[in-house]
Amino acid sequence: MVDWRLFDPLFEYARKRSMWIVSFCTGCGGIEMPPLATSRYDFERFGVMPNPSPRMADLFLITGYVTPKTLKRIIITYEMQPDPKYVLAHGSCPLNGGIYWDGYNAIKHLDKYIPVDVAIAGCMPRPEAVMDGIQKMMELIETGEADGWKRYKENYEWYRKNQDELFGEGWREKTARRWIPWLMDKKKEVKEE
Amino acid sequence: MMETALKALFILLYATFVGFMFMGIIRIVTARIHRRVGPPIYQPILDTIKLLSKKSNITHGVIYDFGVLYALGATILAIMFIPLGNIGVLRAYGDLILITFLLEIPMLGIMFAAMSSGNPYAGIGAQRALLTMLAIQVPLGFAIVALAEFYGTFSTYEIVMAQQVSGWSIAHLPLLLAAIAYDLVLQAMFGKEPFDIMIAPGEISLGPMVEFGGKHMGILQIQHAIALFAETLFFSNIFLGGAVVTTFASPVLNTIASLAILLVKQIAVLLVATFMGAIFPRFTIDQAAKFYWKWPTIIAALGAILASL
Numbered sequence: 001m002v003d004w005r006l007f008d009p010l011f012e013y014a015r016k017r018s019m020w021i022v023s024f025c026t027g028c029g030g031i032e033m034p035p036l037a038t039s040r041y042d043f044e045r046f047g048v049m050p051n052p053s054p055r056m057a058d059l060f061l062i063t064g065y066v067t068p069k070t071l072k073r074i075i076i077t078y079e080m081q082p083d084p085k086y087v088l089a090h091g092s093c094p095l096n097g098g099i100y101w102d103g104y105n106a107i108k109h110l111d112k113y114i115p116v117d118v119a120i121a122g123c124m125p126r127p128e129a130v131m132d133g134i135q136k137m138m139e140l141i142e143t144g145e146a147d148g149w150k151r152y153k154e155n156y157e158w159y160r161k162n163q164d165e166l167f168g169e170g171w172r173e174k175t176a177r178r179w180i181p182w183l184m185d186k187k188k189e190v191k192e193e
Numbered sequence: 194m195m196e197t198a199l200k201a202l203f204i205l206l207y208a209t210f211v212g213f214m215f216m217g218i219i220r221i222v223t224a225r226i227h228r229r230v231g232p233p234i235y236q237p238i239l240d241t242i243k244l245l246s247k248k249s250n251i252t253h254g255v256i257y258d259f260g261v262l263y264a265l266g267a268t269i270l271a272i273m274f275i276p277l278g279n280i281g282v283l284r285a286y287g288d289l290i291l292i293t294f295l296l297e298i299p300m301l302g303i304m305f306a307a308m309s310s311g312n313p314y315a316g317i318g319a320q321r322a323l324l325t326m327l328a329i330q331v332p333l334g335f336a337i338v339a340l341a342e343f344y345g346t347f348s349t350y351e352i353v354m355a356q357q358v359s360g361w362s363i364a365h366l367p368l369l370l371a372a373i374a375y376d377l378v379l380q381a382m383f384g385k386e387p388f389d390i391m392i393a394p395g396e397i398s399l400g401p402m403v404e405f406g407g408k409h410m411g412i413l414q415i416q417h418a419i420a421l422f423a424e425t426l427f428f429s430n431i432f433l434g435g436a437v438v439t440t441f442a443s444p445v446l447n448t449i450a451s452l453a454i455l456l457v458k459q460i461a462v463l464l465v466a467t468f469m470g471a472i473f474p475r476f477t478i479d480q481a482a483k484f485y486w487k488w489p490t491i492i493a494a495l496g497a498i499l500a501s502l
């Protein structure tokens with residue numbers, strides 16, 4: 001067999017230069033995406049491409065505040081992505097609640113539920129700041145420090161505990177059955193075999 | 194035997210490489226039309242390497258895996274039949290029809306795989322792709338009939354040879370009409386606007402592609418590159434005169450010259466498709482079907498009638 005570790009620098013370079021993003025435009029930050037993608041800031045120069053399907057995504061952008069309802073979708077979407085995957089949290093809201101710090105229905109620390117690799121502060125961050133975040137992400141990928149997906153696997157118990165504390169046991173199956181029934185049914189078939 | 198294998202390998206490598214460059218060119222040209230800088234030309238290669246190096250892979254069963262390979266295999270088979278300058282591996286009487294058919298069945302493979310994933314978006318996408326395929330059959334058939342009628346043969350190689358004597362196909366009126374119809378069909382085969390109904394990124398999340406990720410998508414990227422190369426090559430062979438250079442003494446120089454001429458013609462075909470894609474919005478599926486059954490069909494049928502007179 002070929003020793004694929006030999007090609008790791010090449011793979012890391014390709015991963016760094018070709019990040020396909022799924023953006024979860026929950027909050028105000030979604031409005032920063034159009035200037036980033038079009039001629040003013042043009043992130044396609046770095047190979048970043050908006051992509052609607054979580055199966056092909058590398059970079060998961062969470063652009064704004066997170067409520068329990070969206071958090072369920074975020075977790076399921078995150079788990080649908082193939083490894084390696086990176087998360088970029090956008091704005092103060094996912095960081096510490098931002099202006100919703102005392103809100104009854106906003107998630108204060110996204111970090112407790114899924115691993116965040118790079119967080120951009122600001123309310124809302126200008127496109128320059130987002131570009132800066134993407135640059136930082138590229139650096140981290142190249143040095144191998146963007147290991148959120150590894151952390152998620154290693155500390156799955158902890159993340160799971162936090163998620164279950166918020167939503168109650170069995171939320172994952174319930175939400176997933178509603179949102180991705182074709183996957184859930186298949187899993188059941190496998191179990192029955 | 195050995196020589197044929199080497200030729201096949203060369204065609205495969207050349208087609209893959211040039212196909213990736215074509216994908217890069219499409220992205221750069223589209224970006225420039227949008228007044229953006231655009232990615233580097235080797236971006237699709239990086240994308241493919243990244244997709245192939247994904248650490249986890251999701252599969253939905255045997256058909257899901259098989260469909261992807263089926264698509265790649267059909268495309269490779271098609272590229273072996275199309276004469277590339279004076280290199281050709283497979284040659285058969287009637288390969289005009291065979292190639293037309295082979296250029297379409299990769300879509301079927303992708304549809305098998307997409308449907309077996311069970312995703313509703315993939316289902317809608319496959320449905321739309323089938324309808325588009327149905328819509329393009331009519332003008333495509335007439336264009337091919339016009340070509341065969343005019344040259345009196347179903348062999349691609351003989352058509353290329355005949356064009357060396359009598360000038361490019363599009364210099365004759367009936368075939369010019371056929372070429373226009375075929376070019377409109379090509380737009381749907383490339384999956385570019387206004388006929389990118391089946392993948393429609395913002396609308397049905399890439400349609401059939403939505404469940405592919407990791408290595409499956411990597412293989413589909415390679416397939417897409419080869420298919421781009423094959424479709425442009427086929428068009429430049431049957432309508433734009435192909436290229437069979439015999440002026441130099443050494444065969445190697447002849448081959449390089451023919452490849453260069455073909456490359457220029459292929460890029461011309463590609464750019465026309467890219468420009469059309471960049472300036473038009475998307476049709477809905479019924480509009481596309483109506484369009485194909487009206488204008489390109491009339492043009493191609495007229496071509497076929499004129500050719501047989």
Ligand code: SF4
Nearest residue numbers: 027064091093123124
């Ligand atoms: S950080 Fe500010 S701009 Fe971003 S979602 Fe929160 S309130 Fe909106």
